[in-house]
Amino acid sequence: MSGIGTGYDLSVSTFSPDGRVFQAEYAQKAVDSSGTVLGMCCADGVVLAAEKPEISKLIEEHSNRRAFPIDRHAGAVIAGVAADGRAIIDRAQAEASNYKSFYGDKIPGHVLAERVASFVHLFNLYWYVRPFGVCTLLATCDHSGPQLHMVDPSGTMHEYNATAVGKGRQAAKNELEKLKLDRMTCKEALFSAAKILHQVHDEEKAFELEVAWISADTDYVFTRVSNEEVAEAEQAAKAAIEAEDMDDD
Amino acid sequence: MQARESSHARAIGPGVTGGPLAHPERVTQEEHLKYKLHGGHQPHSVLIPSSGNEGLVVDPVGLGHKSHTQYPYVTGTSVLGVTYKDGVLMACDMLGAYGSTKRYKSMQRLTKVNDACVVGAGGELSDYQQIVKMLDELATEDFCMDDGHRMTPSEVFSYLTRVMYNRRNKFDPLWNSIVVGGLQRGKPFLGTVGMIGTNYTDDTVATGFGNHLARPLMRERHSPDMDEKAAMELLQDCLRVCYYRDKVSVNKFQISKITKDGVDISEPFSLDTKWDYALFKDPTAKAVGAW
Numbered sequence: 077m078s079g080i081g082t083g084y085d086l087s088v089s090t091f092s093p094d095g096r097v098f099q100a101e102y103a104q105k106a107v108d109s110s111g112t113v114l115g116m117c118c119a120d121g122v123v124l125a126a127e128k129p130e131i132s133k134l135i136e137e138h139s140n141r142r143a144f145p146i147d148r149h150a151g152a153v154i155a156g157v158a159a160d161g162r163a164i165i166d167r168a169q170a171e172a173s174n175y176k177s178f179y180g181d182k183i184p185g186h187v188l189a190e191r192v193a194s195f196v197h198l199f200n201l202y203w204y205v206r207p208f209g210v211c212t213l214l215a216t217c218d219h220s221g222p223q224l225h226m227v228d229p230s231g232t233m234h235e236y237n238a239t240a241v242g243k244g245r246q247a248a249k250n251e252l253e254k255l256k257l258d259r260m261t262c263k264e265a266l267f268s269a270a271k272i273l274h275q276v277h278d279e280e281k282a283f284e285l286e287v288a289w290i291s292a293d294t295d296y297v298f299t300r301v302s303n304e305e306v307a308e309a310e311q312a313a314k315a316a317i318e319a320e321d322m323d324d325d
Numbered sequence: 326m327q328a329r330e331s332s333h334a335r336a337i338g339p340g341v342t343g344g345p346l347a348h349p350e351r352v353t354q355e356e357h358l359k360y361k362l363h364g365g366h367q368p369h370s371v372l373i374p375s376s377g378n379e380g381l382v383v384d385p386v387g388l389g390h391k392s393h394t395q396y397p398y399v400t401g402t403s404v405l406g407v408t409y410k411d412g413v414l415m416a417c418d419m420l421g422a423y424g425s426t427k428r429y430k431s432m433q434r435l436t437k438v439n440d441a442c443v444v445g446a447g448g449e450l451s452d453y454q455q456i457v458k459m460l461d462e463l464a465t466e467d468f469c470m471d472d473g474h475r476m477t478p479s480e481v482f483s484y485l486t487r488v489m490y491n492r493r494n495k496f497d498p499l500w501n502s503i504v505v506g507g508l509q510r511g512k513p514f515l516g517t518v519g520m521i522g523t524n525y526t527d528d529t530v531a532t533g534f535g536n537h538l539a540r541p542l543m544r545e546r547h548s549p550d551m552d553e554k555a556a557m558e559l560l561q562d563c564l565r566v567c568y569y570r571d572k573v574s575v576n577k578f579q580i581s582k583i584t585k586d587g588v589d590i591s592e593p594f595s596l597d598t599k600w601d602y603a604l605f606k607d608p609t610a611k612a613v614g615a616w
Contacts, residue, residue, distance in 0.1 A: 141471075144469070144471065145468060147469070148465065148468060173462065173465065173466075177458075177462070300471070
């Protein structure tokens with residue numbers, strides 16, 4: 077099959093004549109076709125949310141985790157190939173533990189993000205490995221406040237106020253731009269996250285919402301939001317979407 | 326991906342044994358020559374199973390390591406613990422003594438491990454800080470596993486017993502007397518581990534001077550179904566006795582309470598003491614030949 081990158085896309089250690097690394101772009105495509113994942117930095121913490129499409133009715137509810145703790149004050153949510161994501165999370169947990177052992181303090185957000193980014197970048201340098209098909213959103217909350225970083229499959233990392241990746245990212249990012257995040261609490265952000273994910277997801281398919289946060293209410297410890305609270309937020313979100321639809325009609 | 330080396334291998338000190346725990350790259354030139362001179366056969370300390378698995382190897386670096394009996398430098402004194410109806414109470418003072426000098430008066434010697442367990446220690450406080458660090462790493466690993474499991478007090482107790490005993494076997498002890506208290510599946514748990522690995526669980530424990538001063542009081546007044554008020558009074562009386570009679574103690578204490586509602590380590594407090602006994606005022610009043 078001859079596509080755009082024919083001849084220059086077989087190995088991540090090959091550039092194309094126009095300066096692109098196609099393997100890295102293909103890895104990004106793996107992320108772009110997964111369920112939407114978003115993160116937002118609020119006034120009192122960070123909220124991470126993932127849309128988990130229902131792959132099969134036989135799968136136990138609340139399994140297939142997307143949000144993972146890295147340390148008490150840090151956590152991550154992954155989009156893309158779940159197994160690759162686990163390898164990154166493992167490494168991030170080791171980095172955080174190693175930093176604490178060496179420096180005696182919790183790993184700062186930007187240091188954790190840089191270390192994860194370096195790790196992911198490693199797999200973009202050698203022909204005998206393939207890049208991770210994962211976008212990692214890293215949330216930390218320490219003395220310099222709440223922070224959100226994202227590491228993409230090529231190993232680039234940026235700090236964000238809010239961002240989204242996956243199928244519905246464009247629509248989600250548009251919605252996120254409208255929010256005044258620095259004046260919202262995490263509870264309000266939970267409602268917004270539920271609303272955005274319900275708005276952008278594909279209507280025919282069922283999905284499960286997984287949310288995790290680090291906020292003043294959780295004593296700045298990374299916690300997965302309880303199923304009851306998520307269900308509550310989802311109900312309120314669905315009601316708000318219906319109300320808006322009715323207004324439009 | 327790669328198995329993460331746990332710091333707990335290092336917890337047991339140098340001369341660690343076991344397949345993945347031995348580090349071949351740390352073999353010294355001398356060791357390597359010895360290996361060659363043996364005709365390529367590994368020295369007798371290596372046991373290689375015929376199944377082809379990694380053999381049991383004693384870290385050769387550790388073999389050369391000589392450590393003599395240490396001496397404690399900054400020490401803590403007794404730790405007391407009692408079980409009661411709703412859980413466990415543990416108490417100790419806040420002194421880090423430098424020999425006879427009462428040097429550090431705000432050392433917290435009780436540490437929360439998780440919502441069901443507290444560990445307290447007397448003896449060399451730097452070793453205690455190392456123990457706390459190991460337990461913190463274990464607790465953080467549990468937290469990151471994120472499956473709802475956490476260490477029970479008896480698991481912490483077991484772990485510490487093994488660490489203490491293994492270190493003692495290498496003549497490199499962690500110079501501490503440790504008390505582990507908490508709720509084990511809803512029931513109060515209280516145990517103590519010594520620097521040579523001696524361990525036992527009981528309804529009341531005390532380390533150091535507390536063993537001699539506090540336990541008689543505990544034997545008199547303790548019962549497993551005491552209420553909190555009675556247990557608090559008992560502990561405070563024991564602390565008072567320890568302060569009166571232990572030279573190396575200060576009147577500044579902390580009590581930690583472990584119940585099903587979690588762990589609470591109190592703010593530092595001091596106890597009322599009575600020093601106006603007649604004989605204290607005039608100690609030589611009844612002495613022969615005194616004026």
